[in-house]
Amino acid sequence: MQGVIIEFSRGEKKAIDQFVSRANRIKQKVHVLMDFFAEVSDATSQLISTILGGMPGETLGGRAARNNHHRLWSALYQCLNLVMSPRSRNHCELAIERDKERSKAILSVRRPYYRVSNYG
Numbered sequence: 001m002q003g004v005i006i007e008f009s010r011g012e013k014k015a016i017d018q019f020v021s022r023a024n025r026i027k028q029k030v031h032v033l034m035d036f037f038a039e040v041s042d043a044t045s046q047l048i049s050t051i052l053g054g055m056p057g058e059t060l061g062g063r064a065a066r067n068n069h070h071r072l073w074s075a076l077y078q079c080l081n082l083v084m085s086p087r088s089r090n091h092c093e094l095a096i097e098r099d100k101e102r103s104k105a106i107l108s109v110r111r112p113y114y115r116v117s118n119y120g
Contacts, residue, residue, distance in 0.1 A: 056101055061095030068092075 021116035045059040054063045061080050077092050084091035085099065 002004040057106070059095050060097050061092040065092035065096050 064077040
């Protein structure tokens with residue numbers, strides 16, 4: 001089979017370039033929105049986990065993986081892995097690693113707090 005060569009006029013080339021440029025800008029905006037929603041869902045997951053007595057900064061997925069031996073958390077573990085399966089293979093196991101990475105990043109930015117006594 002032979003290839004086909006299509007030639008475009010200057011006006012057509014300009015229209016195609018404008019369309020591609022507009023599509024790339026839309027794609028960038030969609031990525032920004034997706035990142036925003038991912039951060040909001042992560043923060044919401046941390047909030048719910050903390051309200052339920054978990055450690056601050058730990059997501060529901062990480063807590064479900066860590067407490068997989070309890071019935072409630074085992075059910076949540078299976079549910080989250082099922083719901084998130086199109087996005088990630090082992091969501092809850094990966095959540096533990098993300099929680100650890102987030103904690104390390106926060107601790108690397110914080111300055112150590114030292115209480116200094118004025119009484120020498």
